[in-house]
Amino acid sequence: MIDRRERKPYWMHTKWQMFVSLVPYLLLVIVIPIYTDVLNSNKFLGYPLGFFMAGHGVIIIALFTVAGFVNRQDAVDRWHGASEDS
Amino acid sequence: MSVTVRSRFVNPRLGTFFGIFASLFAAIFLMVLISAELGANEAWLRIVALIGPLALYSAFALASFTTEPFEFFAAGRRVPAVYNGVIVAFAASGGTAFICLTGALFLNGYDAWCIVMGITSGFVFMAMLVAPYLRKFGAYTVPTFLARRLESRFVRVLAAAFFAVPMLLILIAELRLGVWVAQQLTGAHQELLFAIIVGSAGLAVVAGGMRASTWSGTAQAIAALIGVVLLSGIVGVMMTNLPVPQLSSGPLLRGIGRLESDLGVPTPQTSLFAFEFAANELASVTGRIAEPFASVGLAGFLLTVLTLALGVAGAPWLVVRCTTTPGVYEARKTLGWAVFFFGLLVVSASSVAVFLRHVFMNDLVGRSREGLPAWFNDLQGIGLANVTGSVPNLPVNAFQIHRDAVAFVLPQAVGMTEVLSFLILAGALGAILVAVSTTAQALGAIVAEDVIGGLRWSPPPKVVRLWTGRIAVAGVLLLAALAAGLFNGDPLALTLAALSISAATAFPALVMAIWWRKCTSLGVVAALTSGFVLSVLAILAMPAGWGPVANPLATLMAVVISALAGLIVSTWTPLPSRVAVERLRDMRIPGGETIYDREMRLLRLRQRETTQPAGS
Numbered sequence: 001m002i003d004r005r006e007r008k009p010y011w012m013h014t015k016w017q018m019f020v021s022l023v024p025y026l027l028l029v030i031v032i033p034i035y036t037d038v039l040n041s042n043k044f045l046g047y048p049l050g051f052f053m054a055g056h057g058v059i060i061i062a063l064f065t066v067a068g069f070v071n072r073q074d075a076v077d078r079w080h081g082a083s084e085d086s
Numbered sequence: 087m088s089v090t091v092r093s094r095f096v097n098p099r100l101g102t103f104f105g106i107f108a109s110l111f112a113a114i115f116l117m118v119l120i121s122a123e124l125g126a127n128e129a130w131l132r133i134v135a136l137i138g139p140l141a142l143y144s145a146f147a148l149a150s151f152t153t154e155p156f157e158f159f160a161a162g163r164r165v166p167a168v169y170n171g172v173i174v175a176f177a178a179s180g181g182t183a184f185i186c187l188t189g190a191l192f193l194n195g196y197d198a199w200c201i202v203m204g205i206t207s208g209f210v211f212m213a214m215l216v217a218p219y220l221r222k223f224g225a226y227t228v229p230t231f232l233a234r235r236l237e238s239r240f241v242r243v244l245a246a247a248f249f250a251v252p253m254l255l256i257l258i259a260e261l262r263l264g265v266w267v268a269q270q271l272t273g274a275h276q277e278l279l280f281a282i283i284v285g286s287a288g289l290a291v292v293a294g295g296m297r298a299s300t301w302s303g304t305a306q307a308i309a310a311l312i313g314v315v316l317l318s319g320i321v322g323v324m325m326t327n328l329p330v331p332q333l334s335s336g337p338l339l340r341g342i343g344r345l346e347s348d349l350g351v352p353t354p355q356t357s358l359f360a361f362e363f364a365a366n367e368l369a370s371v372t373g374r375i376a377e378p379f380a381s382v383g384l385a386g387f388l389l390t391v392l393t394l395a396l397g398v399a400g401a402p403w404l405v406v407r408c409t410t411t412p413g414v415y416e417a418r419k420t421l422g423w424a425v426f427f428f429g430l431l432v433v434s435a436s437s438v439a440v441f442l443r444h445v446f447m448n449d450l451v452g453r454s455r456e457g458l459p460a461w462f463n464d465l466q467g468i469g470l471a472n473v474t475g476s477v478p479n480l481p482v483n484a485f486q487i488h489r490d491a492v493a494f495v496l497p498q499a500v501g502m503t504e505v506l507s508f509l510i511l512a513g514a515l516g517a518i519l520v521a522v523s524t525t526a527q528a529l530g531a532i533v534a535e536d537v538i539g540g541l542r543w544s545p546p547p548k549v550v551r552l553w554t555g556r557i558a559v560a561g562v563l564l565l566a567a568l569a570a571g572l573f574n575g576d577p578l579a580l581t582l583a584a585l586s587i588s589a590a591t592a593f594p595a596l597v598m599a600i601w602w603r604k605c606t607s608l609g610v611v612a613a614l615t616s617g618f619v620l621s622v623l624a625i626l627a628m629p630a631g632w633g634p635v636a637n638p639l640a641t642l643m644a645v646v647i648s649a650l651a652g653l654i655v656s657t658w659t660p661l662p663s664r665v666a667v668e669r670l671r672d673m674r675i676p677g678g679e680t681i682y683d684r685e686m687r688l689l690r691l692r693q694r695e696t697t698q699p700a701g702s
Contacts, residue, residue, distance in 0.1 A: 002675055011674055015601075018214045029207055033387050036196070036378040046336025048343065051376040054199040055436055056332070059429035062206045066213050066422040073218075074415060082675045084413045 002082040010080035017076055021069040028061055095164035095412060107142060107305045111312060114138040115512075119505045128504075132272045135508035139309055139516065140286045143302045147290035150298035155551045158295030159226035159531055161410040163680070169304050170416070171423020173520060174407050176307040178205055178398055179428055180256070180521030181263040184310060184514045186366070186578040187432060189489030191439035192446075193364040195375035197382040201582075202432045204391045206425055208398020213421035216399055217408040219600045221417035223673050224409055224680035227528070228402040228592065229536040234682070235599050235673070237666050238607035239541055241614075246536035248591050248618040249402040252584035253529040256403065257522060257566035258573055259580035264518040265570075266366075266490065271511040276571075283515075284567045287522040291530065291559045296410060299523040306516035306523075311430065313513015317506055318434045321441050321496060331437035332430070338444045339376060345447045346374045351482050358383040359639060361390065366576045368472050368486035375443055389638035390582075396645055397585030400593030403528035414676035431517075438496055445499045450485055454478045461498040465491065526566065530559030544689055583625050590621035590644035598652050603667060609656025617648030 002010060032039075036050035044052050077083040118131050152158050179187075183205065190198035225231035228249060233242030261283065268279040290302040322331030325338060354373050356362065360383040364372075373380030379387065398404060408417040449459050455476055465471035470491040475484045487495075493514065497506035534555040535545075545551050595613045598605040624640035662670075672681055 001677060007671060007675070014674070022210070022214050025207075025210055029203060029391060030388060033200075033203075033378065033384060033391075040376060040378075043336070043340065045333055047339055048376045050378065051196055051199075051339065052336070054196060054378075055202060056429075056433055058199075058203050059206055059425065059433065062210050062425045063422065063429065065210055066418075066425055069214055070415070070418045070422055073418065077415075077676050082677050084415060084677050 002080060006080045006082070010076070010082050013076050013080065014073065017069070017073050021065060021072070025061065025065045029058060032058065095162065096166050097164070100166070100169065103301075104304060104308060107146070108308055108312065110142055111139060111305075111309050114142075115505065115509050118508060119503065122503065122505050129273075131505070132508060135505075135512050136268060136272050136282075136515070139512050140282070143286060143305050143516075143519065144289050146302040146305050147293055147298040150290075150294035150301045152294045152297050153552060155545075155548055155555070157297045158552055158555055159535070160224070161296040161300045163224070163410055163683075164412055165300050165410040167411060167416040167419035168423050169300065170407060170411055170420040172307045172311075172427045173300060173303045173524060174209070174404055174420060174424040175427035175431065176303070176310060176517050176520040177407065177524035178208070178401070178404055178424070178521075179431055179517060180260050180581065181267065181514050181518035182259060182578050182581045183428075183432060184314065184435065184517045185263060185267065185490050185493050188435040188439050189487075189492040190363055190578070191436050192371075192443055192492040193369050193487070193489055194372055194381045196378045197372075197380060197387065198363070200382055200387045200390045201394065204394025204585075205398050205428060207391060207395035208401075209421045209424045209428065211395055211399035212405060212408075213418055216405050216596055216600065217417045217421055218414045218676065219673050220405055220596075221408050221411060221414050222676060222681065224682035226406070226409070226682070227532045227535050228406055228596070229532055229540075230682075232595060232599055232610060233536070233540075234685070235666065235669065236605070236607035236610055237663060238610075239543075241607050241610055242536050243540045244611060244614055245592075245595070246532045246540060248614055249532060249588075250529060251618070251622070252401070252587040252591070253403050253525050253532075254566060254569065255580050255584035255587070256525045257529070257562075258570045258575070259577040259584070260518050260521045260525070261567060261570035262573075262575070262580075263490070263577040264515060264522065267511055267514050267518065270491075270494065271508060271515070280567055280571060283519070283522070284563050287519055287526060288560055288563045290523045291527045291563070292556050295555060295559070296527055296531075299527045300410060303520045303523055306520045307427070309516035310513040310520070311427070313510045313516070314431060314434045314438070317496065317510050318437045318441070320502070320506065321500055322437065324500060324502075325441055325444065331441070332433040335437040335440040339440050342375055342440070342443055342447055345451075346482075349447075349451060349482065353377050354380050356381060356383050358385040359389075361386040361638060363578070364489045366488070366490050366578065368470075368488055370483045370486050371443075371446075375440070386638060389642050393589050393638045393641045393645070394582070394585050395589075396593045397587075397589035400591075400596050401585065401588045402532070402592055403525045405596070406528050406531070407524065435493065438493060442492055442496050442499055445496075446485070446487075447482075449499075450480070451482050452479050454480065459499075461495070461501075464498065465495060470495070522563075526559055526563045530562045531555060533562060534558035544693075545686070586625070586638075586641040586644075587618065587621045590617035590641060590648050592617075594645060594649040594652055598649070598656070600670075600673070602656070603670060604656055604661060605652070606656045606659045606662055608659045609652045609654075612655035613648045613652030616651040617644055620644035620647055 039050035040048040042049040229245035290298045318331040326334040328334040470488040472486040621644040
């Protein structure tokens with residue numbers, strides 16, 4: 001069980017973890033449509049890159065973002081003794 | 087092996103059960119395929135393709151019958167992340183992302199990705215901002231969470247009333263689409279198909295509530311995945327020699343681009359805020375498939391992504407699913423699995439759209455009216471396609487195809503057996519049933535817990551609570567079926583409208599209640615009311631047809647105003663009580679007992695003490 005004095009540092013750490021996970025993802029989601037025309041002049045696996053990034057790319061980025069967040073947040077939970085198993 | 091909080095209570099035979107289901111589902115369609123080759127009556131085969139999978143889903147629903155409120159409202163909190171993720175993915179996508187999105191990708195090309203990006207981003211937002219905290223709190227509904235967190239019964243009833251609107255819109259959209267899909271499969275009367283679909287979804291949620299909707303929903307989602315992945319895989323082998331069309335349709339897409347360039351297909355650029363998707367009717371291809379912003383402007387694209395992301399992240403019928411996992415860690419993982427399964431669905435659906443567009447460009451465009459292939463003439467015969475003009479070389483815009491038919495005409499277009507169309511239609515019906523049962527369960531729970539029992543903190547006795555839930559769920563489904571029969575709207579537009587209302591109403595209130603210690607009940611009342619009123623006004627003020635998404639800016643403004651109203655009113659009203667703040671602090675820590683379960687346990691203990699005096 002988490003120590004009472006650890007609550008504040010834990011919540012600060014959690015907020016920071018959320019911020020660093022969400023902001024880069026959000027920036028990518030905004031930037032990809034803006035540069036579609038530029039990206040479409042290249043290809044990846046045969047797809048125009050802009051088309052690929054807006055569909056497949058965003059899904060892959062989201063998958064890695066959530067997986068990274070789950071892993072890092074679990075580490076934060078354990079570090080502060082806030083994990084369900086502790 | 088040690089048993090941790092994360093792995094307790096999970097049924098170790100779930101994989102076996104769903105493996106058997108997948109085998110039976112495949113066996114039904116192999117039997118239909120063999121019977122079709124042997125010359126069996128096609129009408130009967132179509133009925134088997136509809137009723138066979140429904141019987142399997144019903145078996146799961148009946149096997150999950152429960153008499154415990156904890157099972158009925160929270161599935162016993164033992165749904166592993168992977169199963170919960172597949173249901174969240176298909177409850178968010180429903181039939182609209184399966185059927186309508188495939189058509190939109192075919193007709194509008196790149197621009198349809200804004201819906202995929204929006205829903206995917208919604209899962210990311212939900213994983214980080216909402217789901218873990220709602221799971222630790224453990225309330226059976228979102229209004230109950232808001233009410234207990236802010237210690238206000240008024241918030242509970244108000245939130246229940248506001249959240250009911252988008253959920254009803256989702257139910258109407260999915261039921262209408264479900265009946266349309268079942269009509270394409272069997273050709274039976276609309277009323278009969280309404281009864282079959284509502285009966286199938288109702289059997290699951292009335293018998294076993296969240297528990298039955300979880301396990302029958304998993305089976306339905308597996309059927310949907312088999313339908314789309316198998317069809318796109320088989321056609322992928324035919325057209326690209328590789329069974330992974332999700333990654334191998336690229337060269338075909340570039341080939342389409344070259345053909346479009348040779349045939350002079352226009353590359354229109356619409357206005358910055360435009361949003362003009364094909365509706366559920368005959369429509370022409372708007373531009374080149376990989377070129378952006380032919381029907382949705384850049385600003386409209388980005389605002390739609392944000393609106394849908396916030397709508398999905400706050401959707402009361404989706405976030406409540408995260409309270410069924412064994413723990414907070416599993417609730418976070420649920421959204422990772424949701425991204426995976428939703429991605430698999432839409433990327434497979436996009437390959438179906440690319441394959442059909444390839445056939446369309448090669449076999450239709452440039453032909454004369456007399457030289458059109460038989461499959462297209464058959465589609466014209468049943469009103470799902472049309473061709474205008476009589477020039478010898480028909481241009482791209484001479485052809486019209488019904489948006490929602492794109493998903494299931496591919497087998498005939500590539501010269502394969504019609505049974506594969508039955509498979510994808512049955513899969514689509516599975517996806518629709520997941521969305522219907524999940525939304526009906528969530529709305530029924532809100533009616534039972536927050537409207538009928540909303541003015542008292544302590545729940546009624548077990549039997550009363552359970553039967554209130556059953557009757558509420560049945561009533562909600564019947565009301566939605568009645569409304570779906572009377573209301574004539576585009577399912578995709580209705581779904582997008584529901585997510586817009588959810589974005590403006592639920593998301594700001596939920597995020598403030600979780601992330602801001604000084605958030606007060608009056609602040610949440612202001613956020614809920616302003617968000618709901620503005621988003622509904624945005625819908626009503628828009629011209630009929632595409633509703634709020636014709637101007638996603640209006641919806642996003644409603645989100646901002648809702649958040650500002652909540653912030654300003656919370657700042658001006660007295661701080662929440664120490665008990666409320668302590669409950670919030672507890673909610674932010676993953677470890678320890680689920681808050682709602684602890685409060686219910688203490689309540690039962692107090693009730694036992696009052697009925698059995700000390701010393702007796």
